[in-house]
Each structure stands twice: as C-alpha cells, then as structure tokens.
Amino acid sequence: MKPKITIIMATYNRAHFILETLETIQNQSIVNWECLIIDDGGTDDTAEVLASILKQDLRLQFLHRPDSYQKGLPGCRNYGLDMAKGAYVIFFDDDDIVHPENLKIGLEVLETNNVDFCHYQKLAFETERPLIVNNPITFQQYLTKADIDKVVSQEIGLASCTVLWKKSCFNRVRFNENLLYAEEWECYSKLISENFKGVVISNVLYYNRKHANSNTGEFYSNNPIRRASKKEAILLVIKNLKEKQLLSSSLLRYFVTQATDFKEYNLFTQIITLLELSIFEKLKWQFFYSTFPLRLSVYKLKITFRKI
Structure with a gap:
C-alpha cells in the first residue's frame, strides 16, 4: 500500500534515544505511513540498535544521506523529500516523543479544511516522560501570508516538528543546506510567503526533549557555528x-x-x-x-x- 504520509527523520548519534521515538511513531492510530530515517554520517551504533525494529516493521527505512546532499539537518531533510512517497510530509526529530493521534489529527484537519498544512503545539520535557493527554481538536486560527509578521517574529512558532504539510508545498521551496541552525525558520517563513494556507490548532501533539547536545541547546550555549547560522538565516529571511x-x-x-x-x-x-x-x-x-x-x-x- 502506498503510504499517505511520509515521516522524515534525520539522525546523528542518537542510538540512546531513537528507539523510544520510533516506538511512539509505531503507536500512531493510523497505519498508512512510511518513516525515512536519514543517517547523517553518525559514528555510534545506531544501525545495530535499529536492526531488529527495521526487520519487524517495513514502514521504517534506514537510509544514508548521499554525498550529493550537504551534511546536516537540511541536507537530510531535502534527501527525505526527494525519496518521499506520501502525499503529505512531516519532520520528526530522533530524540522526541510523538502523540499517538499526531498523524490522524493533522490529516483530519488538512482534509476537512482543504488547506496546505496543519500546525499543532509541542511541549518540552527533560528526563521524565510526559503525560499524554487526548483532547478534542481545538481550532485556533487560519494561517496565511497575511500572518507573515507573526510567523517570522515567532509569535506563531512553526517549529520543524509541529507541522504536517502537503508534499506539494516543497515543489519549489527546500531547506537551505548551508544553514546549521534556524533552517526550519528560514524555510517555513519562505513557505508562508508563498501564500500556502494552513490551520493552527491548540492540541499538543509533540513532546520535544531538552538536552545540552541538541542544536537548540548548543545555540543557547553560544556555539559559534549555530550562532553564525542564525545570523545567515536572518539575512536570508529579510532578502526573501x-x-x-x-x-x-x-x-x-x-x-x-x-x-x-x-x-x-x-x-x-x-x-x-x-x-x-x-x-x-x-x-x-x-x-x-x-x-x-x-x-x-x-x-x-x-x-x-x-x-x-
């Protein structure tokens, strides 16, 4: 069966977290999806850790980023977009927790409202696994090019893992592979400026793990590579x-x-x-x-x- 949704997950040395993330993906209430796990040249035992689960569930695919795509999250995600078979795409990180109704709710919102994307909310956690709550879908607002100020200023925070997109949104817009931080902010701002229309809901459907080794953690620890990337992203957004x-x-x-x-x-x-x-x-x-x-x-x- 051709998957309706493609989950794209870049991974790099996350053998200690990735199985927990994949288990929450397997627990999705809808089954018609594929998950492309794109290895970014990791040096730990991720491949060995995944061997068993890959045999058990053929919807999970472990791929290596080709050299034709630059190292980093943007290159992995662009490769995933080129390999995706689903009509819809979503980006998950390799160290987080996904709500079991994530894909079902996002798809229902997209198809019911005839829009290009659905943006939901996330909740951060550190060590203790978050409590999963099931609530009715709560509509917040439509989101269009008219809201570009709120998206760019992050009053409406379109995080990389909180949006289910129609794959067609990425026909002309891709992640900038020169960016090593704020790449989703630059990309998603450009998508909104292209006048794709979406719906924002209040439901928390994703739980991001906070730790010092994440890209965000490194940015707020004044990592020069992450800071330089944010500066470049700002200039790219302004130019667009x-x-x-x-x-x-x-x-x-x-x-x-x-x-x-x-x-x-x-x-x-x-x-x-x-x-x-x-x-x-x-x-x-x-x-x-x-x-x-x-x-x-x-x-x-x-x-x-x-x-x-």
Whole structure:
C-alpha cells in the first residue's frame, strides 16, 4: 500500500534515544505511513540498535544521506523529500516523543479544511516522560501570508516538528543546506510567503526533549557555528521578504532588535546594506539600534518596580 504520509527523520548519534521515538511513531492510530530515517554520517551504533525494529516493521527505512546532499539537518531533510512517497510530509526529530493521534489529527484537519498544512503545539520535557493527554481538536486560527509578521517574529512558532504539510508545498521551496541552525525558520517563513494556507490548532501533539547536545541547546550555549547560522538565516529571511514586498516596518524593527544580539557579526550593518535604505532611513534605524539597549533597560526597570 502506498503510504499517505511520509515521516522524515534525520539522525546523528542518537542510538540512546531513537528507539523510544520510533516506538511512539509505531503507536500512531493510523497505519498508512512510511518513516525515512536519514543517517547523517553518525559514528555510534545506531544501525545495530535499529536492526531488529527495521526487520519487524517495513514502514521504517534506514537510509544514508548521499554525498550529493550537504551534511546536516537540511541536507537530510531535502534527501527525505526527494525519496518521499506520501502525499503529505512531516519532520520528526530522533530524540522526541510523538502523540499517538499526531498523524490522524493533522490529516483530519488538512482534509476537512482543504488547506496546505496543519500546525499543532509541542511541549518540552527533560528526563521524565510526559503525560499524554487526548483532547478534542481545538481550532485556533487560519494561517496565511497575511500572518507573515507573526510567523517570522515567532509569535506563531512553526517549529520543524509541529507541522504536517502537503508534499506539494516543497515543489519549489527546500531547506537551505548551508544553514546549521534556524533552517526550519528560514524555510517555513519562505513557505508562508508563498501564500500556502494552513490551520493552527491548540492540541499538543509533540513532546520535544531538552538536552545540552541538541542544536537548540548548543545555540543557547553560544556555539559559534549555530550562532553564525542564525545570523545567515536572518539575512536570508529579510532578502526573501524584501523580494516579495512583505517586509513591514514592524518586522524591520524586529530584525534590528535581533541584530543587537549579533554584534560580533556586525549584523545591523549587513541588514542596512541589504535593504539599500535612503540616508534618512539609515539614520533613523541607526538611532533605533543604538538606543535600544538603553530603552530595554528602562523597560525592565519599570516592570520590576510594578512588581514591588
């Protein structure tokens, strides 16, 4: 039977977590799926750990990323997209927990509302396995290009593993393989700017494991590779928004604010150069950028005094 949904899972040295993740995928309430496990050149015993489960369940496939795709999550995911047989695709990480109704609910929302994607919520955990709760589907809102500000600023956080997509959404848009962090933010922002339409639901259908060795953990530990990638992702998102004439004043303010955290890359100057602003606009944003730390300190003081 041809799978209706393709699950794409990049993996790298996660032998100690991946079986638990795959078991929650096998426990999905619908069965018509395939799971492509894309090895990114790991050096642990993942292949040996998976040998038994791969024999038992042919829906699970263990593949090695070809050299024609760059090393990293984006390359693995792009390879998975090229190999996917399902009409729908979803990206799961190799160290998390998936709600048993994840695929069923996402598919029902997509088909009922005739949209391109379904975005649900996630819940973080560290060591203790989360309590799985079954709730009725709770509609939150439709999501379109008109909401690009909320997506880019992550007011609506389209995390890599919280969206079920029609595979056709990726016909022209792929993950940037030069990025080693924030690749899903850059990719998903571009997809929304292409005017694909989706539905946001309030249901928690995914549980992400927090640990220091994750890409996110490394970013917040000031890993220079992850930070440099986020800086590049910011510039790529700005370039795309500029080309599509979707860069609002509020979004530019957001990016300039972000630049204050990337002074080592001189990100503010790169943003201003990319946008080709007039002299007046340059001076206005230079003033905003220079005074932002002071205004932020005053704001925090006000919040503190209000709590006293």
